[in-house]
Amino acid sequence: MAVYTDIDDTTLAEMLSAYDIGPALAFKGIAEGVENSNFLLETPAGRYILTVFEKRVKAQDLPFFMSMMGHLADKGFPAPLPVAARDGDALRTIKGKPAVIATFLQGMSPRRPSVDQCRAMGAGLARFHAALADFRMRRRNGLSLESWPRLFESHEAEADKLVPGLADQILGDLAVLKKRWPKTLPAGAIHADLFPDNAFFLGDELSGVIDFYFACTDYLAYDLAVCLNAWAFERRGEYNLTKGKAMIAGYESVRLLEPREREALPILCRGAAMRFFLTRLVDWVSTPTDALVRPHHPMDFAERLGFHRQAKGVEDYGG
């Protein structure tokens, strides 16, 4: 939630001169996205979001993200469509940083998603996977199983500061995850970060999905596991089974989970909670307390791990 790069009217006009969308009629830095700078741009041709990629997004990954967004939008999925300049390229440079202009999506991010919104998100996630079934580019998930022990290595003491004994629990989780992580499941392009603030709704209808900068190639059911973690928990690690049921039913209204995916769902959920616990722990420790953007507290996901540890099967998630 910040604007890191300052773009003045002259710099913007220069960038827009490469496009066929006309001059800027309005331009406002917006407080959206943690990793990048975002601006709302209006021209006679419509409304857009200009994203300037700050250093956390790797330039070599951008073609994957751009193609994925374009592929989704082409299939009618409500993702922002990167707009190509006259030379055919959507990926530009502004102030020495990579940047893209993509179409604006209406909708509101729910702070506390309703059951109907969880159902809609489940169905939307399956449509997202279906729309990408013929997407051929690949990107490794750099925040999956093999990265987790490394992320945790130098942070055990910090974990114990949160809750005495937590470090040992995490080490136990990591051992279980390593042992039980599924070897093969239906895979494809996944969002991998589909939290409610990356989804827009008009009422209970999904109107947009944004922020593709963790997207990668991985198990489709892992994406559902991320969503269950992000959408179906209340505060203090309480799993809302009604929301979980709605989300899984929504997903299966579009694409039925295979038996092996249902079986793997608890361990995938535990892994997804681990991924967010660890990155939040690292960000929490490494971000100065006076930083522009306060990181998320890792405790939410430590509590979710507690739920996953005692889950017996997919039925505990409403599947």
Added chain:
Amino acid sequence: MAVYTDIDDTTLAEMLSAYDIGPALAFKGIAEGVENSNFLLETPAGRYILTVFEKRVKAQDLPFFMSMMGHLADKGFPAPLPVAARDGDALRTIKGKPAVIATFLQGMSPRRPSVDQCRAMGAGLARFHAALADFRMRRRNGLSLESWPRLFESHEAEADKLVPGLADQILGDLAVLKKRWPKTLPAGAIHADLFPDNAFFLGDELSGVIDFYFACTDYLAYDLAVCLNAWAFERRGEYNLTKGKAMIAGYESVRLLEPREREALPILCRGAAMRFFLTRLVDWVSTPTDALVRPHHPMDFAERLGFHRQAKGVEDYGG
């Protein structure tokens, strides 16, 4: 340039239920304004800016600002029009803070205004004054002559840190300003803070004026003096006479300055530079270096004071 108040979809929906503008279709915190939190709001009825007033704006001043904006918009001046809720009141409360929804204005703020934009701003300022000629509410300018010695009192050492000897120069300025400040000039409602980032342009045409939260009742020519300081200087205290001429000519294309206003212009310009030097000095010293919003550096206005000290008459400003 920050969003200080967090507003979620439920809180917003509750606020909008008091209006006749329909539900939110989009809502984004925007990086605009230093004093307040601003959000771009879209509903089926149009686009708006929701402003939440943070503590620097006094609640008892809000009716003055709201009425002034409404008066301007009613007269066809491009100011945001506060939108009344069904109960007739535009001033609301959200998260315990005063808030207003006003109409959205298109346009871009120029980082480095052109001569034509300075001319348009001069003419726009005179139209602004004309539109408010029959505005009857009054608000004292709390940042004028009598406030300056008090603002400077505890900051002399800081001034000398910027430039050795500056404190004595400022004390000299304050004595001159006290002695020569005009006793009576045409007065009325003024903007008092019309910097380029508070003005929108479409090309060279003025399309909007925003941020009325220093507006007050004072000499009309003082408002022009503020604008000359804000629009006609280059870096390092260099006065761009071409821009100054264009701005004054623009103003006089709508309303001729009286001889006593022309005569007073140099001392008014010196006073305006003093006002911004002092508030920036105070903000600079009192803002922690790690704050969310870095204040403007006071040195720009110390350098402008240097120009004003040696100005002989209105002709030095292009009048």
